[in-house]
Amino acid sequence: xxxxxxxxxxxxxxxxxxxxxxxIEGFIKNFKDILNYIDLxxxxxxxxxxxxxxxxxxxxxxxxxxxxxxxxxEVLLNASNKEGxxxxxxxxxxxx
Amino acid sequence: MNKSIxxxxxxxxxxxxxxxxxxxxxxxxxNKVDKSLNSFTEIFETKVKKDSKKLDNLFCDEKxxxxxxxxxxxxxxDIFLVKDSICTCGSKMLKNYVSNYNSTVYEKLNNLNVLLIxxxxxxxxxxxxxxxxxxxxxxxxxxxxSRVPGGSSGGSAAAVSAGLSCISLGTDTxxxxxxxxxxxxxVGMKPTYGRISRFGMIAFSSSLDQxxxxxxxxxxxxxxxxxxxxxDSKDSTSLNLxxxxxxxxxINDKFSFKDFVFGVPSSLLEEGLDTEVKxxxxxxxxxxxSLGAKLIDIELPHAKFSVxxxxxxxxxxxxxxxSRFDGIRYGFNDNGYENQDLVETYIKNRSLxxxxxxxxxxxxxxxxxxxxxxxxxxxxxxxxxKLIENDFKEVFKKVDAVLTPTCPELPFKLxxxxxxxxxMYLSDILTIPANLAQLPAISIxxxxxxxxxxxxxxxxxxxxxxxxxxxxxxxxxxxxxxxxTSLNI
Numbered sequence: 396x397x398x399x400x401x402x403x404x405x406x407x408x409x410x411x412x413x414x415x416x417x418x419i420e421g422f423i424k425n426f427k428d429i430l431n432y433i434d435l436x437x438x439x440x441x442x443x444x445x446x447x448x449x450x451x452x453x454x455x456x457x458x459x460x461x462x463x464x465x466x467x468x469e470v471l472l473n474a475s476n477k478e479g480x481x482x483x484x485x486x487x488x489x490x491x
Numbered sequence: 492m493n494k495s496i497x498x499x500x501x502x503x504x505x506x507x508x509x510x511x512x513x514x515x516x517x518x519x520x521x522n523k524v525d526k527s528l529n530s531f532t533e534i535f536e537t538k539v540k541k542d543s544k545k546l547d548n549l550f551c552d553e554k555x556x557x558x559x560x561x562x563x564x565x566x567x568x569d570i571f572l573v574k575d576s577i578c579t580c581g582s583k584m585l586k587n588y589v590s591n592y593n594s595t596v597y598e599k600l601n602n603l604n605v606l607l608i609x610x611x612x613x614x615x616x617x618x619x620x621x622x623x624x625x626x627x628x629x630x631x632x633x634x635x636x637s638r639v640p641g642g643s644s645g646g647s648a649a650a651v652s653a654g655l656s657c658i659s660l661g662t663d664t665x666x667x668x669x670x671x672x673x674x675x676x677x678v679g680m681k682p683t684y685g686r687i688s689r690f691g692m693i694a695f696s697s698s699l700d701q702x703x704x705x706x707x708x709x710x711x712x713x714x715x716x717x718x719x720x721x722x723d724s725k726d727s728t729s730l731n732l733x734x735x736x737x738x739x740x741x742i743n744d745k746f747s748f749k750d751f752v753f754g755v756p757s758s759l760l761e762e763g764l765d766t767e768v769k770x771x772x773x774x775x776x777x778x779x780x781s782l783g784a785k786l787i788d789i790e791l792p793h794a795k796f797s798v799x800x801x802x803x804x805x806x807x808x809x810x811x812x813x814s815r816f817d818g819i820r821y822g823f824n825d826n827g828y829e830n831q832d833l834v835e836t837y838i839k840n841r842s843l844x845x846x847x848x849x850x851x852x853x854x855x856x857x858x859x860x861x862x863x864x865x866x867x868x869x870x871x872x873x874x875x876x877k878l879i880e881n882d883f884k885e886v887f888k889k890v891d892a893v894l895t896p897t898c899p900e901l902p903f904k905l906x907x908x909x910x911x912x913x914x915m916y917l918s919d920i921l922t923i924p925a926n927l928a929q930l931p932a933i934s935i936x937x938x939x940x941x942x943x944x945x946x947x948x949x950x951x952x953x954x955x956x957x958x959x960x961x962x963x964x965x966x967x968x969x970x971x972x973x974x975x976t977s978l979n980i
Contacts, residue, residue, distance in 0.1 A: 403854075406854050406857055406858050406861070407854060408838075409857050409861065410810065410841075410850075410853050410854050410857040411814070411817075411834070411837040411838050411841050412838065412841050412842050412845070412850050412853060412854065413838050413839075413842040414850065418847075421910075422851070425851065425911075425912050425913070426851070426854070426855070428912075428913045429802060429855060429912065429913055429916070430858075432798075432799060432802070432913055432916075433799045433802055433803060433868070434799075435796060435799045436796060436799050436800065436803070436871055436872065436875055439793070439796055439871075439875050439878070441871070441874050441875075441878075455724075455727050455728075455729070455731065456727065457724045457725075457727070458724075465591055465592070469591045470820075472589055472591055473587075473588055473589060473820070473821035473822070474819065474820055474821065475818065475819075475824035475826060476819070476824070476826070482819050482820055484819055484833055484836065485829060485830075485831065485832060485833060485836070487832075487833055
């Protein structure tokens with residue numbers, strides 16, 4: 396169980412989330428059920444380098460021209476903390 | 492109650508009622524019924540009343556009513572941005588988020604003078620099949636209020652079914668339009684991936700998400716599809732195509748069941764189907780045959796891997812898409828930024844702002860994409876997705892549509908699956924393949940169970956083949972003539 400708990404803690408940190416201590420056990424159970432089910436894919440035979448699995452990404456790119464943008468005020472509209480024209484967060488640069 | 496777009500449009504042309512009179516009928520009904528259904532997150536009563544007054548003046552001159560969507564009361568799943576109003580996406584994270592631009596689909600409908608009544612409840616960030624994960628409480632099924640309306644577009648389907656709005660737009664990533672449409676006895680349609688712009692629609696899984704109409708009739712579905720489809724330079728996955736003309740082809744072309752070949756993937760339907768769903772579906776197949784439709788048995792060998800494939804791709808993309816919600820630029824903020832470092836701020840805002848299912852999916856996605864697992868999970872899933880697409884490609888050489896029940900089961904009880912996410916995921920087993928293969932698909936009501944719950948059938952067609960799909964759906968709709976007389980709400 397503690398190995399599972401370590402993994403959940405690692406993944407939650409990577410996800411920038413925290414799972415409450417009293418919810419961890421239920422979470423691990425559900426997570427394991429889902430991962431076991433997903434392992435079904437191991438039974439799919441894939442012929443590598445086959446044309447069958449060629450994947451294209453033919454997304455459109457718009458013209459490189461100026462487009463209408465949101466104003467500074469509009470961008471800051473939903474920010475909880477702002478200073479002047481900027482979003483406010485705790486200083487991230489170490490002082491000498 | 493339950494007027495179609497055509498009913499209202501004809502009424503306007505004959506001057507039987509004004510836009511304000513129609514709007515008031517819907518608002519009255521919402522006031523009476525929605526306390527028990529909870530299908531709306533917000534009603535724009537003052538604004539929409541003002542809008543309808545404007546239309547009352549325009550409507551005197553017939554020239555102004557040149558499109559069937561004029562003065563139609565609509566609602567939108569609360570995932571579509573409407574400038575200057577709140578868009579919650581069913582989440583505490585966005586409960587105060589004010590949109591500062593319009594989604595393309597809303598912009599298009601607004602230009603056609605629709606009346607936007609409000610926004611519909613939904614599973615948080617469209618993650619769910621029951622509308623129970625909404626921060627704003629679950630929506631009830633109008634046919635039986637102890638049951639779920641399906642999800643994630645459950646508010647939209649419940650509202651259209653109960654006559655609280657004439658049409659609604661939903662979004663469909665793994666069945667989120669079709670499954671609630673089936674559970675609520677209405678028509679729900681997901682077009683080909685890329686048909687409709689996703690600009691201004693909050694992203695869940697970008698390679699699968701697609702908007703579409705939830706309506707009372709197939710014709711209404713066609714009218715809305717034609718109005719909202721077409722290329723949009725603001726969405727890089729938008730297909731460079733003109734809007735569809737499915738409504739015109741529906742009313743002008745001559746067609747019958749004899750023109751179409753339907754494929755039924757029998758082996759996929761051998762297990763797990765509710766007996767009443769199965770018998771109603773089998774009855775439909777017999778009547779289609781007797782009407783001259785050609786039915787053939789087909790194989791989709793990789794379709795059984797759809798749910799597993801989906802639950803790698805969708806959470807992976809969600810974990811990336813939802814990383815934008817940090818509570819700093821927008822979103823729920825716990826307000827203690829001066830005293831904690833940046834990562835702690837993110838963790839606090841996100842942990843308090845997201846609900847349980849959203850956290851689970853973000854973590855599932857982060858896990859599948861993390862170092863050492865990417866090849867085994869995400870890359871593998873992308874390849875299986877391609878194999879599923881190939882299966883359909885092969886099938887569409889022989890058939891015009893693949894026919895299955897929309898859901899393997901009847902609407903389930905509120906709370907029944909809430910603690911068992913895997914069981915909830917499996918209820919999308921028949922709808923997910925169309926998303927993975929990027930196909931258009933539609934759910935139409937075909938009858939009621941012995942305890943008065945709707946049953947739906949799903950038609951999936953080849954990519955970009957919406958016109959033919961609408962024709963087949965229309966023929967089935969006419970044949971079954973589904974009635975709502977036993978809907979008591």
